[in-house]
Amino acid sequence: xxxxxxxxxxxxxxxxxxxxxxxxxxxxxxxxxxxxxxxxxxxxxxxxxxxxxxxxxxxxxxxxxxxxxxxxxxxxxxxxxxxxxxxxxxxxxxxxxxxxxxxxxxxxxxxxxxxxxxxxxxxxxxxxxxxxxxxxxxxxxxxxxxxxxxxxxxxxxxxxxxxxxxxxxxxxxxxxxxxxxxxxxxxxxxxxxxxxxxxxxxxxxxxxxxxxxxxxxxxxxxxx
Amino acid sequence: xxxxxxxxxxxxxxxxxxxxxxxxxxxxxxxxxxxxxxxxxxxxxxxxxxxxxxxxxxxxxxxxxxxxxxxxxxxxxxxxxxxxxxxxxxxxxxxxxxxxxxxxxxxxxxxxxxxxxxxxxxxxxxxxxxxxxxxxxxxxxxxxxxxxxxxxxxxxxxxxxxxxxxxxxxxxxxxxxxxxxxxxxxxxxxxxxxxxxxxxxxxxxxxxxxxxxxxxxxxxxxxx
Numbered sequence: 156x157x158x159x160x161x162x163x164x165x166x167x168x169x170x171x172x173x174x175x176x177x178x179x180x181x182x183x184x185x186x187x188x189x190x191x192x193x194x195x196x197x198x199x200x201x202x203x204x205x206x207x208x209x210x211x212x213x214x215x216x217x218x219x220x221x222x223x224x225x226x227x228x229x230x231x232x233x234x235x236x237x238x239x240x241x242x243x244x245x246x247x248x249x250x251x252x253x254x255x256x257x258x259x260x261x262x263x264x265x266x267x268x269x270x271x272x273x274x275x276x277x278x279x280x281x282x283x284x285x286x287x288x289x290x291x292x293x294x295x296x297x298x299x300x301x302x303x304x305x306x307x308x309x310x311x312x313x314x315x316x317x318x319x320x321x322x323x324x325x326x327x328x329x330x331x332x333x334x335x336x337x338x339x340x341x342x343x344x345x346x347x348x349x350x351x352x353x354x355x356x357x358x359x360x361x362x363x364x365x366x367x368x369x370x371x372x373x374x375x376x377x378x379x
Numbered sequence: 380x381x382x383x384x385x386x387x388x389x390x391x392x393x394x395x396x397x398x399x400x401x402x403x404x405x406x407x408x409x410x411x412x413x414x415x416x417x418x419x420x421x422x423x424x425x426x427x428x429x430x431x432x433x434x435x436x437x438x439x440x441x442x443x444x445x446x447x448x449x450x451x452x453x454x455x456x457x458x459x460x461x462x463x464x465x466x467x468x469x470x471x472x473x474x475x476x477x478x479x480x481x482x483x484x485x486x487x488x489x490x491x492x493x494x495x496x497x498x499x500x501x502x503x504x505x506x507x508x509x510x511x512x513x514x515x516x517x518x519x520x521x522x523x524x525x526x527x528x529x530x531x532x533x534x535x536x537x538x539x540x541x542x543x544x545x546x547x548x549x550x551x552x553x554x555x556x557x558x559x560x561x562x563x564x565x566x567x568x569x570x571x572x573x574x575x576x577x578x579x580x581x582x583x584x585x586x587x588x589x590x591x592x593x594x595x596x597x598x599x600x601x602x603x
Contacts, residue, residue, distance in 0.1 A: 264547070265547055268547075279549075280549065280566075280567070282553075282562075282563065283559075283562055283563075283591060283592050284562060284566045284585070284592040301587075302587035302591075302592060303566070303585060303587055303592050305566060306566060306585075323488070323489055323492075323548050323549050323550050324547050324548070324549055325503075325504065325547050325548055325549050325551075325552035326547050327549075328549035328552065329506075335507075338506075338507055338508060339506065339507075342504075342508045342527070342529060342530060343504070361508070361527060361530075363525075363526035363527055367507060367526075368507050368508045368526060368527050
């Protein structure tokens with residue numbers, strides 16, 4: 156299946172600005188993108204990166220088969236428009252998946268669960284009412300990523316008569332936006348993943364404090 | 380399967396004190412407990428509530444078959460000790476599950492996924508490295524809920540030679556601890572659930588602000 160991966164190439168991950176410099180945020184966002192693309196390819200699908208600006212895919216240093224399966228388009232429209240331009244438009248069109256580039260915990264298994272859901276629209280919600288990943292196999296459904304997109308997408312599916320399935324996944328439900336989310340990358344990232352490796356290079360580690368866990372950098376507290 | 384549900388009856392949900400009074404926290408914690416017990420019974424299992432203090436189960440006003448299947452013990456020891464006293468101790472013992480009482484989004488399907496995992500130890504992790512639910516089918520494994528319990532439990536399983544499976548569930552991964560978590564109850568709670576109903580009685584509703592979603596009470600901002 157074609158899996159669209161929108162990527163904000165210019166100022167990614169601004170909500171991490173209290174713990175990462177602009178250059179580090181860019182590096183970290185690209186590491187997460189590389190991990191997501193690899194998981195998609197390992198699940199047997201073809202990622203189509205849709206970037207807001209030109210992007211050097213070679214610099215991501217992905218394994219050969221991942222790089223070979225990945226395409227890149229630049230589209231500077233807002234997220235909702237850029238995604239809607241790529242959804243099925245006619246009854247016979249193939250289904251299209253959309254997976255956010257900051258789902259650092261995504262694994263081939265978790266993605267497969269979503270991609271084989273079978274409903275006209277399948278959604279993996281994120282925290283705070285977001286839509287972290289979805290599959291659309293219906294020509295009338297369109298996304299709207301503003302605000303409470305998970306509930307909005309349920310409403311849109313109802314309106315156009317599409318069946319809907321919610322995919323229950325902690326891994327797909329965890330998008331990495333805020334300092335507290337870095338804990339999840341360090342706890343659940345796998346050996347071969349780039350994103351946890353780069354956080355450790357930056358000096359982050361897990362620390363237990365007052366019965367809770369924080370991602371701490373170079374000895375100082377940064378992200379609970 | 381016997382499903383232990385530990386419950387802190389006296390001062391539940393202290394991290395919600397900025398948005399709920401002590402009486403409201405107590406009511407809300409009991410509503411979540413009732414929802415969790417019902418999901419366990421609907422999945423075909425028997426909940427064993429282990430409460431830190433006497434608890435009036437009848438006041439939870441659960442459906443008859445849920446009340447009939449639920450047992451109650453008072454055990455004022457710390458969580459780790461109270462749970463370990465109830466895990467399998469001998470090779471022939473039945474498996475035991477432990478499900479936290481604040482998993483307000485738990486559904487029979489999500490629980491069934493955990494309860495049929497099949498490994499010696501199956502864990503549904505929560506955010507921040509926590510252990511929200513687990514199943515133990517091995518006589519040497521013991522829990523330790525302090526700090527990074529998910530990684531600790533993986534280590535303990537390795538030490539005692541137990542196979543381990545991590546169950547990937549957004550619903551079981553969402554424990555309701557902090558004001559921001561109330562959004563999840565309002566977004567993902569189902570019609571028949573008590574916890575979202577009681578939050579709405581208290582005056583909470585979802586509000587979209589700056590592209591994000593908050594649980595807002597009586598018009599004022601409270602929980603992002």
